[in-house]
Amino acid sequence: MEFADHIGTPKLDGVILHSPFHEPVDGTLCVSGHHLILSSRKEDVEELWLLHQCIDSVEKRPNGTNSNNQNGGSLILKCKDLRILQLDIATTEEFLNVYASIERLSNLDNASNLYPFFFRPMYSILEDGHTLFKPELEFSKLLASDEWRITNVNKNYYVCPTYSSTIIVPKSIDDETIMAAANFRDGGRFPVLSYRHDNGAVLMRSSQPLLNNCNRRCRADEKILNQVLGMNKKGYIIDTRSNNLTSHCKAKGGGTEPEGHYTQWRRTHRGLDKIANCTGALLDCFQKFMDACNDTGCSPDKWVSRVERSNWLSHVQNALNAACLVAQCLDQEGASVLVHGSSGLDSTLLVTSIAQVILNPDCRTVRGLQALIEREWLQAGHPFQMRHGKFCYSNARNKNQQPTFLLFLDCVQQLHYQFPCSFEFTTQMLIILFEHSYASQFGTFLGNCDREREKLEVAKGTTSLWSYLNRPNILTSILNPLYEPNKTAIWPSVAPVSLNLWTEFYHRWIVDQSQYKKAMTKMHGLIENDKNVRSKVVKYRKQLADLQKEYDNFLDENDGSESG
Structure with missing residues (x-):
């Protein structure tokens, strides 16, 4: 039609x-x-x-x-x-x-009818964002070692339909072992590398094991995990589900790794049930939250009470808590971590990505955040088209639709609020990412996984959001003038009193923020002027030092006599 x-x-x-x-x-x-x-x-x-x-x-x-x-x-x-x-x-x-x-x-319904396939940019493409963050480029340093390799076992997406075609695995693990481990995991999502910390500790992610109600074991899965640890080392399995939800999943053939066969791994649970078990409950919470935000007529006390009852900020707090636990295991204990929930498509990706923002300073830069979203959300198979088909206002939404990615962006905003000088970008970049993940002229968030994007020929027929954001005129508009590179981990407070309501985003169509924007623009201008002054002072000091050095050399050549 x-x-x-x-x-x-x-x-x-x-x-x-x-x-x-x-x-x-x-x-x-x-x-x-x-x-x-x-x-x-x-x-x-x-x-x-x-x-x-x-x-x-x-x-x-x-x-x-x-x-x-x-x-x-x-x-x-x-x-x-x-x-x-x-x-x-x-x-x-x-x-x-x-x-x-x-x-x-x-x-x-048909993604090929959406605007990204009809949009033609009126500017030249300086770099192709579709090929900017390939796994072999992102993990090039690791691949140069003797520990990891790229496998093409999923080239045709038969082993795991939601993973990308190229995957980083331990070099000692052959493709047959990977295929056997995939059969043991929900959706074929076997343990894969997510991040390697500076101290050598490794973050991995997967889906839940399929036990078939008999606690069956999978030696191939055990081999992959133990190979990551090495001899006589301990690791952590952090399950994003509560004990109750895990038992419910076990009754349906899922569950968690049998302790007797994973003796090097200690398991702990973090109850992100409304995210891990996609039921639409998270979107219901967000609807209540936005209903409260949009109600400008109620008293302040009632408004605060409605925001609290929506539980949206509780989900933000719980996600940050789980991510901090993962980060502490990696950074402070030097222990490797495997994160999974049920399918490994939502809460798993949420926790592993936030943990990397906490630990990895590169993820707090513009390109680093883009790379993180590519490998932890897009290439990892978060089903954007399914999750973002409808939002909080629609009566036609279903249980497959939920704002997991928005929850991630809100968590990053919380970190940005507590550490405003540690991020290269402003929170405006997070708002841009949100908007384009739901409706866009760009093809970056189309489809539910790489297999679908390849079938749709997204790389060939659409423009990448990264190509747009990395243009100099756009890039300068989202750079943070307060940014001072911080090479250390950032440890947030996750107490309720420390959480910030993201008014710049949630209230932007409710409360006029024009005066706030003017004040921020003026502040940024003052900061830039201050930086320019400081830069000139540094330049002049260097010039004076060079002149002093030339003068000292002149005196040395003339035996310390100025008259010479």
Whole structure:
């Protein structure tokens, strides 16, 4: 079916747009295959370009009916970027046509029909973001050692459909062992390298073992894990599920590693159940959280109570707690860690990625964060298309949709808030990542795994978000002027009183932040001026030192006599 078949009214005059912090705009509405466009004849009014993919739900509010059929109504557009917009349409027929068009175009099932495959950048591509963070490049130092190698055992995605085609494994482990271990793990997600700390401790991730209710063992799986540890060393298995959820999974054939066969590994549980066991409960919590944020009429005490009852910040706290535990095992005990929940697609990736931001200063840079998202979310098979199909405003969402990636970004924001000088980027970069993960002109977050992206030919047919973000003019807009490289780990406080409500993001369409942005811009300008002054002072000091050195040499050559 062509896009035109979905559009009942392609163009309509006299539509009134109501949007946050702007006066109502009377303009012309155009419904294209991928965008809603509303433009006004007034030169000082900015056009609205809204991707259909960004619309989470659309509500009809008819004005009533009469014999002339002229009453029309309002369409309430609730967007995945948390905006709420209103379109007032004068006639009932056009009102219903526009509603039906938005409903159809915002729910396209085929990823190849989405805007990234039609977007053509108006700028030159300086570097191809689709190939920027290949595993062989990211782990080049490790691969130069005698401990690790690249395997292509998953080249056709038969061993594990959600892993990438190239995987880093211990050099002493052959492909037959890997295939046997994959059969023992849920979805074939056998233990793979996630991160190697400076002290040699290794972070790995996987899915739960499949015990089939009989505590069966898998020598291949044991061999991989013990090979990582070496002789006479202990490691930790950190299960992101509670004991109760683990027992529930065991009743269905899953569970955790039998202690008798993993004697070098100690197991501990961290109850991130609403994330580890994808039931849609996390998105329900976020909906309650946003309902509280959007309710500007209630008293402060009631508002705080509603935010607390939503439990969103509790999930942030629990995720940070689990990540800190992993980081402490790696950094302070020098012990290797395996992290897994049930499928290994959500809470596992959440914890391993936050732990790396805590430990690895490279992950706190612009490119380092991009690389982290590539290897720990995209190449690791987090199902973005499935998880982000609907958001908190939609009544049509299902249990497969949940904001795990947003929870990760919020956790990074918490670290940024406590250590503002340790991050090369501002939190604006985190907001950009959120927006493009839900609706974008770029192909980076399309599909559910590398296998799907390869089938869709995303690298060939779309532009990468990284290609855009790394352009000099965009890059400078997200750089943090307070940044001072910090080569050590950052250990956050995870006490409730230390957690910060990310108002820059959650309240940006609710509370006017224009004055705050002006103040931040002015502050950044002062910091840049101060840095320029300090840079000039350093330069002048160097010049004076060079002159003093030349003068001293002159005196030495002339036996200390200035008259010589």
